Amino acid sequence: MGWNNILLEKDNGIAILTVNRPDVLNALDADTLLEVGLAMDQLDQDDEVRVVIITGAGNKAFVAGADIAFMQKLKPMESKNFSRLGQKVFSKIENLSKPVIAAVNGFALGGGCEFAMACDIRIASENAKFGQPEVSLGINAGFGATQRLPRLVNPGIAKEMLFTGDYYSAEAAERMGLINHVVPGAELMKYCINMAKRIAARGPIAVQLTKEAINDGLEMDLEKGFLHEANIFGVAFSTEDRDEGFASYLDKRKPEFKGK
Numbered sequence: 371m372g373w374n375n376i377l378l379e380k381d382n383g384i385a386i387l388t389v390n391r392p393d394v395l396n397a398l399d400a401d402t403l404l405e406v407g408l409a410m411d412q413l414d415q416d417d418e419v420r421v422v423i424i425t426g427a428g429n430k431a432f433v434a435g436a437d438i439a440f441m442q443k444l445k446p447m448e449s450k451n452f453s454r455l456g457q458k459v460f461s462k463i464e465n466l467s468k469p470v471i472a473a474v475n476g477f478a479l480g481g482g483c484e485f486a487m488a489c490d491i492r493i494a495s496e497n498a499k500f501g502q503p504e505v506s507l508g509i510n511a512g513f514g515a516t517q518r519l520p521r522l523v524n525p526g527i528a529k530e531m532l533f534t535g536d537y538y539s540a541e542a543a544e545r546m547g548l549i550n551h552v553v554p555g556a557e558l559m560k561y562c563i564n565m566a567k568r569i570a571a572r573g574p575i576a577v578q579l580t581k582e583a584i585n586d587g588l589e590m591d592l593e594k595g596f597l598h599e600a601n602i603f604g605v606a607f608s609t610e611d612r613d614e615g616f617a618s619y620l621d622k623r624k625p626e627f628k629g630k
């Protein structure tokens with residue numbers, strides 16, 4: 371399908387989704403969110419895709435937030451719907467049946483920071499800037515930050531970010547545990563693609579089950595989480611990938627996983 375606000379490329383099991391509104395630093399309006407949601411539905415069902423990378427067009431911004439000009443026109447119930455749309459689309463990313471890496475190549479503010487938070491892994495370029503500046507606009511964060519941020523970093527750090535609206539360097543974001551790694555801008559995509567390739571070479575069902583175990587486990591008490599892990603472990607042992615993984619190890623060769 372033709373996209374207006376995103377780009378979607380696929381190569382060797384790795385899909386790259388680029389938010390493509392560089393004139394407004396890739397700000398998110400409803401149409402852009404709908405396209406991201408549709409792309410996630412497609413990628414979820416696409417057996418050829420094993421890992422997804424999300425980035426922003428240009429070298430200045432990942433996503434500089436929800437589109438302020440778009441939001442200015444919203445009435446209260448329309449803004450609630452817009453918030454629900456952003457939350458639902460970001461939940462599709464969080465629950466996608468394959469790992470999602472955010473390649474944060476510049477500003478990740480407001481909805482952009484929330485977008486990155488919904489991804490499984492966040493890698494940032496040295497020029498990236500993170501923040502939740504909604505309170506500067508007299509509103510609160512509406513695409514999940516009040517819920518995801520305190521689960522991701524400690525609640526005090528989340529509150530500092532959400533109360534002050536301050537911007538944080540990539541280095542500070544790494545220290546806070548908001549992102550995994552900082553890399554030079556010129557190496558960002560190469561770094562993310564290399565990580566995606568390493569993940570794509572593993573057993574895809576095992577990776578999918580691992581994502582499910584982690585996401586579900588975060589909502590459970592520890593003992594229920596352990597039981598969930600054991601049940602999933604049993605499922606992994608029912609796959610052809612498990613047979614291939616064990617056989618290739620014993621044969622001293624590289625496994626060829628089929629995702630079956």
Ligand code: COA
Pocket residue numbers: 393394395397434435436437438439477479480481503504507
């Ligand atoms: N919504 C709508 N438009 C946005 C936007 C957003 N969130 N972020 C940037 N833009 C637009 C700017 O309005 C500008 O458009 P113009 O060329 O028509 O004036 C264009 O993108 C380029 O941004 P500009 O402000 O000129 O770049 P800058 O380098 O001077 O500043 C930022 C970069 C990110 C600091 C600044 O754009 C900004 O503060 N953006 C809003 C961030 C924000 O509050 N996000 C949370 C929203 S809830």
